[in-house]
Amino acid sequence: MTTLITKTVSKACVPIIILFSVSLLFAGHDLPGGGFIGGVMFASAISLLYVAFGLKYIDSIYSYQWDKWFGAGLLLASLTGFGAMLFGYNFLRSLYMLVSLPLLGDVKLLSTTLFDIGVYLVVIGSLLYVFKGTGEDE
Amino acid sequence: MDLFTAITLAVFLPFIMAGILPAAEKVLKNRIGWYATATAFLSLLLVALAVPSVVNGENVQGSVAWLPSLGIEMSFYGDGLSIMFGLIVSGIGILIMAYSNEYMSKREDLSRYYRQLLMFMGSMLGMVFSSNIIQLFIFWELTSITSFMLIGYWRNRPMSVYGATKSLLITASGGIFMLAGFLVLNIITGTFDIATVLQNESMIETIKGHEFFLFALVLILIGAAAKSAQGPFYIWLPNAMEAPTPVSAFLHSATMVKAGIYLVARIHPIFSGTDAWFILVSGLGIITMLAAGFLAFRQTDIKGILAYSTISQLAYMMAMYGYTTYQYPGIGVAAATFHLLNHATFKACLFLVAGIVAHETATRDITKMGGLRKDMPVTFIIGSIAALAMAGVPPLNGFLSKEMFYESSLEMGHLLGGPLEYLIPAAAVLGGVFTFAYSIRFIDGIFLGKRRSEHLPKHMHEPSLIMLVPPAFLAVLVILIGLFPSVAVHYIIEPAAAGILLQEVHLHVSLWHGFTTALMMTIITFIAGIALYTKYDTIAAWQDRMNARYPWFSINYAYDRIVNGAPGKSAAFAAVMQPGPVKPYLVALLLLFLVLGAIPAMLVATTLVPADLNFNVPPYEGILLGLIVLAALGTAILRKYLHAVIAVSAVGYLISLVFIYLQAPDLAMTQILVETLFTIIFLLVILKIPQTFRENLTRSVLARDLLISSAVGITVLVLLLNATQGIASPFESISYYFIENSVPLARGHNMVNVILVDFRGYDTLGEIVVLCLAGLGVYNLIKSRSDSK
């Protein structure tokens, strides 16, 4: 599978896919998408890299500890839940704020976005962790 | 101090003292036995406080709140019967603990020994004073457990372990039945309190007329018989002789084995006066009496002889308590109670003597003994007195109660009439003859005759005073009760009998009461006993021969077969039940699902399939669904992993198309992405697993699996067709809330995402936890490889 074409194609595609996955993450609240879909897409992109270049090569450039990703994601998601408690609300109550920023105009800030980012990180981390585990073990 | 407190204290004092015994041992070291003796003495005093009031017919009664929700109180009841038992338990307890000071070597684990003895004593006292049957049962089982511990005192000796196991299995299993009996009794009466039942005549009448009467009686008697080594349950007692001898004297002759007798006496007012009571209790007693008396012949272990004699003596009491007719419910009660007291004195004494003998000769085999009278004359005298009392020789106490036994047997036979008029007294005499023979054997074999010095140590002498005084004291009691029975009868026996018969009892017991039939029977007993004793060895040899020839004709054989054979049988059963591969387990699960699903379909279903089936779908959807089924069939038919995996991912991709058709864009995207990733992982895995195995589908396996899977399919179809009939009116789906509120409250336009992160964000939290777990689990799986090498 590690032909030159796949390598080139994936080099070109992966950044685009990652960008797309991030946009899916943030657009998810209003359009199809969301943390989960974005995460799976990100994971697919990286797995494409793994398949194209081989695990060893990627690891030699940068060895990602994907378990930290899902740990962080889980922490982020659950702390978002706790965040509401600090404001005197129940766990996971969503908070909403409309902020006017220069250049961007009115931006709606939602605590659920943070939660969704947590989901995103967990999905990426755990899927890639599993993926790497499968591929690595000889 | 009021008497209730005294009795409560008497029960709990031994437990408390046992609890702080390890601390006391640090101070007292080897003299810890006197600490235990003092405890027993205190308990005796506390129990004795109640004697005057009970003699006057005033019973001690009281309770403390304990488990109100079950209707169980911690209640103690001291009537004549329990006071008598209390005196026996704590009184013999003093002697035993004192005796143990010398008997138990200083190297032994004295702390454990006395702790368990004290706990046993407390349990026994608790048992006899309990008014509540559940409380009684708790103490009852505690005596079983402490007995088990004490039998197995020498924990590394195989025979001790064997004996301990046997006693626990039999007595505790009996206990379980007894508990059931108590519960049945509770169903009938609605109370757990015996005193309440005893004081309520109409309740007793209800019990006797109730349809569960026989159930309750049989269940309780099983427990009592197991504890008192009666009937087929006797087998544990001979093996219990592995315990240290003071323990045997205390538990397995004088007190614990009498717990069953106590229970029979306790429930006597409730159940007696019925044919069932007579047949079961007396029948059991008489058969056990004869069998155990006869079997004692081939025993060569001096404690074994005593064990069998204990069984047969307990059976006397059993038989006497069973003597009952409708008009005269308690014919043998006084006699039995008196014999109970007497037996405690002479049998404990005999065991202590046996302990001395074994201690001095370093053997328990009677065939190696003989002629010890010269070396230990005092022991000889004490032992002879006790053995003669057991044989029923005047003027000792055993004579008096045996006379009463004969009298009550005669009376019972007379009341029944028919052949039983002669059979019952004859059986009683035969039991007496056996008793006479083995009692003489005990004296003759150990003390009389020629000394067989080749087996015995050179220097044998009387033991120290500490070991001699307790049996001597008991021997004196044996004589005193025999000569002046009225004291014991007035203060102990009459109140005890009154406690059983629930009315005042006046007895006239004296050594000489005229030339009665009973006396005739006693004389016959002596003559026949002497005659039998001349044939003693012949009979013993015959028994040995028969035992060797027909080993299966014994209850011990059955017990060993069951206990040793059970594991093998069970392992064979488990091997069949639990064959190993996952497939039968899956089949079991699916079959249970099918069977359970079929039950409502057969019982309550009106129409299995709803009428309005809707096949009206656009053709492209039909084609799509057809393709899905085709791809799924491919997974089943395609043999190669790679092909099957491609087929299954085709199913996945096609389903994502269905999702698009069903207006679920999020799902469709997820499905495509997940399917991609999943297929890659799947391919990576199967690349590493060469496909070597190929299943040969036999026709029968294929047919069976097809049957099961089509049944599953049909069940799901029927369920689904019924379930998709729409929400049952008048209800509506909660989805309206999400549709209505996702913009105004959750500020999101994609409802599915809003549900995932907001309305049901908590589910998503759980879901990402599952993802993390998969990651962590896979890590462990991969790492486990290095562990296994």
Place this chain on the structure above:
Amino acid sequence: MDTMQQVPMILIALPIIFAAITVLFRSKSGLQKALNIGVFAILFVMSLSLLFHVWNNGILVYEVGEWGKYGILLVADLLGAGMVVLSSLISLMAMIYATDYMDRKALDATFFPLFNLMAAGLNGIFLTGDIFNMFVFFEVLVLSSCGLIVLTGRGDHTKMADKLEAIFKYLILNMVSIILMLVAIASLYATVGTLNMADIAVKIAYLAETGTLPWHIHVIAMMLIVVFGYKAALFPLHFWLADVHPSAPAPIHAMLSGMVIKVGVYGILRVHYLIFQESMFMLQPVLILLSLVTIAVGATSAVGQYDLKRLLAYSSVSQIGYVLLGVGMGTAYALTAAMVYLVNHAIAKSMLFLATGETLYHAGTKDIRKMGGFVQSAPFLSVIFLIGAMSIAGLPPTGGFFAKLVLFDAGLGAEYYIPIGIALVFAIFTLFYLFRTWLSIFWGEVKEHDKEDTYKSRNPTIAIKISLALLACVVIFLGVYPEPLIVLSSTIAEQLLDPQPYIAAVLERSVR
């Protein structure tokens, strides 16, 4: 007061957060030991305070995200809060024990996060008021137990191949049962349009009252029996248990046998008694029949085992049969009995398993035939094991006695004479195999004399002794004064039979 309201959520969220933290900061096991014991102690105290709160102030309902019944509710009624107390107690003890028992490698790797998530899964199941959420937490529980089974401890003589095989069976069967659960939940939603259990209950009750209850609701009830029966190891769904439980390291074994199989019982108590009251006439005979077979099969299989952990696993099968017998009989008293039995079995069995782990470490083998005479070298374990065995066998003065007493009393009172008769007979089996085992391990002669020196060096550490001794104290306490437990259980039983307060507490809330 306000903080009290948050406790149900914290009981679930705290271990999850902690799991995340321990994933991020792995490989500092020394610090992690202390921290985790601290967290589990906090959880235990909080669960107790929750139980007291519920006892005094009635059912506590917590809206996650504040969406009323449209979101997910946590409902802490007495049953849920009681189960949480039980699971917190056992997981605290197992955690204390595990810090010294588990291999260093396991502690450094994933033990702590997995164990935290297991605790979160248990609490999540016991507190949730939403049936789909229950499914999610079932999966949390299953996957965390699978991950934990692979880890090793010092008395763990199971080969890795066996562990993997056990997990495979467990997961495959679990997937099938969980698929059944999803089918059942989806069908339920399609029929009543809601996922909240109280909401479902009141709607089904309404349909039954008006005579328009669709018959497939009964099928759903039956399917859920399969699902929960699988969790509880009800015959013929019990096969995995004897393979899976013995493969786990001792603290996990204790959690699995002590708490995780109780989840199935909880499921039946919660879901069937709340929602499927109408199907009870069909369910009860089925449950009684199956639980009797479970008792018989478990007890009969246990007698012949020489692998200590496997023997006790079969014993768990048989004991769970007793619990389900009480559940099946279904009177208030029988449900009380089931609860009392459940609690006693949970505590005594987990203690027994913890003691077993240490015994196996002491012996260096798992074959009972090679053990003997350990009372000399391990007197402490001997006492603990004996107390556990007595409790399971139902001998006083341990909690197990009252459990059996109440169960038999309830059964006879409800006129189930033959089932109780059968249960009685198999109680003798229990007595037999447990005491035979105890005797052959601790009494008798030392079988492997060449190992006597190693025996001396392999003794329980302080942490292990503390956890075992505390559990033993609880067992004895329950045997001497079970009144609080019985009162609590009977109140729970009343609440189960009359779900109105539960429904009212959940539904009577205004929605934003």
Place this chain on the structure above:
Amino acid sequence: MNNTLLSVCIALLFAIGTFMILRRDMIKVVIGITVLSHATNLLIVSTGAFLGGRAPIITSDDAGSPSGIIFTDDLASGILAPVIPEGTEMVFVDPLVQALTLTAIVISLAITAFLLILCYRIYQEHGTTDVSEIRRLKG
């Protein structure tokens, strides 16, 4: 309302999946589990309470006035929410079942991935993929 053809398709998937999990080859068993999961996902979506014509994404056209639906229960007066006023039409498909399905997909993905690695490890330890040979734990 109902879609019988879809139901039949789901039932067939269930039957095929069941047949597959009864096979002796471990990998085939996992494939069977996957088929069953697919079938279940499809089943959950198909049990959606109502079938409007549109995906559950609100566009700016939809913003409308409150519809008068009662969402608060009142047990005393017998109101079991939600109560829908007459004539309310639903243009969307049921979003809840989709969310549930998404959760179910993710969970079954996680477990199946774990199961796959497990199979690989079992193959390493036992050297076979025949489930009837993987029977060291028995009796």
